[in-house]
Amino acid sequence: MALHVMDEAARCLGCKKPRCQEGYPIGTNIPEVIRLLKEGKLDEAGWMLFENNPLTTVCSLVCNHESQCEGHCIRGIKEAPVHFSVIENYISTTYANKMVKGPAPSNGRRAAVIGAGPAGLTIAIILARYGYQVTIFDGRDKIGGVMRYGIPDFRLPDAVLDDIAYRHLELKGIKFRPNTYIGNTLTIDDLFRDGYESVFVGAGLWRSNRLNIKGESLGHVSYAINYLANPDAFHLGERVVVIGTGNSAMDCARTAIRKGARHVVCVARGDTISASQYETSYAKLEGVDFLMDKSTLEIRDDGVVLADNRRGEDGPTVTVEGTEKLYP
Template identity: 50%
Template sequence: MGKHIIEEASRCLQCKKPLCSKGCPISTPLNKVIALLLDGKMLEAGAMLFENNPLSVVCSMICPHENFCEGHCILGKKSSPVQTSDIENYISRYYLDQYKPEAEDNGNADKKIAVIGSGPAGITVAFILALNGYSVTLFESEERIGGVLQYGIPEFRLPKDLLEKLRKMLLQLNVKIRPNMMIGPVISLDDLLRDDYKAIFIGTGVWNPRPLRLTGETLGHVHYAINYLKNPDSYDVGKRVAVIGAGNVAMDVARTALRKGAQEVIVLYRRGKENMTATKYEYDYAKLDGVQFEFFRSPVRIVDEGVICQETRLETDDEGNSRMVTVEDSEKLYEADSVFIAVSQAPRSNLTGIEIGKTGLVITDELGRTNRENIFASGDVVTGAKTVVEAVSQSKKSAQAIMDYVSSLD
């Protein structure tokens, strides 16, 4: 592993205007990190990554690198890009094992901040605030921290021991963690403010599956993808599985089902391969695992035997406008013992007292400020499902806005 890392790092051209950093949503200074690594300054390289992105080790494994850093590497134009993801992972893992976090002693210890949700957004804000000396309490509705990282991404894509390391680091920074505590049904936002939390951050993600409203959706062999990924072992999916949808969550469900004993998994998607929201990387690995794909197939109803789909096609009118239409008399049954619906998620509707949009997303400004001056939010609960690195990038801005607000109270 080490030899491969050095070889890849040595390929870096050390561009004066690195396109890899420009292509990264959080502007990771990869050329500087690589220079430190090659100079034997591994801990400095790790510190640079962590300070820029507390979830660097996670992003190195699950980012769509082909769209971000590696997709912008100048070497990729004529040959293969520098495998910056491997380099970032190697350094970040090493740093995580060595790092002993210490909070700044700057007079903020008596200022309590509530962080609701311990997914990518919540963990990012908790780290930044705790490192800056604030007293942070992290409220998590499940038993373990991580949010989508823990309950929405399979082990084969993201080893959960990394999340345990992050949890221990938070505890070292005196972050208090309240698991199995969903804010809303029992404790409200106003209850937190009553108990002298100076500010509240909401990073609760998107956990309510969007239904298709199809006939047959309530049948016993039909499941929602995001629920399945929380604990696949509690499901008996049978031999044949159909997955409706073609995003990264659909790919995770399809690949997990094969690993849990399904013999045949088929993904049904109403558009073409080029319209998939799943990354090419996830699609390629799903194909490698044996997942089958049927494109231009729109589900019309679910029956005990599986999913009935109609064929679709793209039509373009004289003005160049395209629309998807169904082909008459093209219904076909795709037999399945289990059917998974993976068409997107929305936030839970458990929080009151802040402005919520029609889609259920929390409304904020560009810094994550809600309509109440002491309540902030970012991540998927604001933007809808995005990448982890995008959630981290936005949450860094929110963490700074929280610190600026609390400082203004003095």
């Protein structure tokens, strides 16, 4: 692993105007991190990663690198780009084991964070660096939000989030109140009453996107966000149809295969797959099939009714009448 990482780091050209940073939404100085690693200053590189992005290990695993940092790498024009995700993951996981410092000196001020997802965790960790006494409230029993309850373990292991809970929350004195919804028994007014001077709300977007077609309420239908939260609670059977081809669709399809489905197909409305090439390639490798240019018209007890699509003369996709077909 280390040899591979160093070989990959050696491929970095150290561009004066690094294009990789143009596509890197977090803003970490990628060339500097790589330079430090090549000089044997792994701890300094690790500190830089976590200082700029407390969830750097998570990002190294689940971000869409091919359209962000790696997709902008100058080497990618003629050959494979520098795979910074591999470098970032190695540095962050190695350096994390050395992160054992306790809380920063208290500034005597309290802050509440509602939601233990990526936004809530990030702001809580940053506030704790400045001495705030932070309490995180979340309706689930563990931290992570969509990272834990919306991304499969084979992409983002729970152990990564458990390590964040220990090193970034517990060791830093950040308190976590699980299974606690703000707005029911406790309100934001109660938080201010109890001495919190500021409240950050990062409750997440847990509402599913509806298709608004007949059959959505049937017992063998599930929305992606509900299924991924606890796949073991669902019994999908051997044949599964996933409507959509985004990264969440790939997560559902690949999870269904791991849970015993024998035939899984993803349905695309157009002629392209919207998921990343990385996720799509793994889905195909694991046996997921794809139906392109299809509209989903109805869900029945015995399958899904699809129809062909074609692109109209003025651009919009239209459904071709008379092409309806039941896919069991």
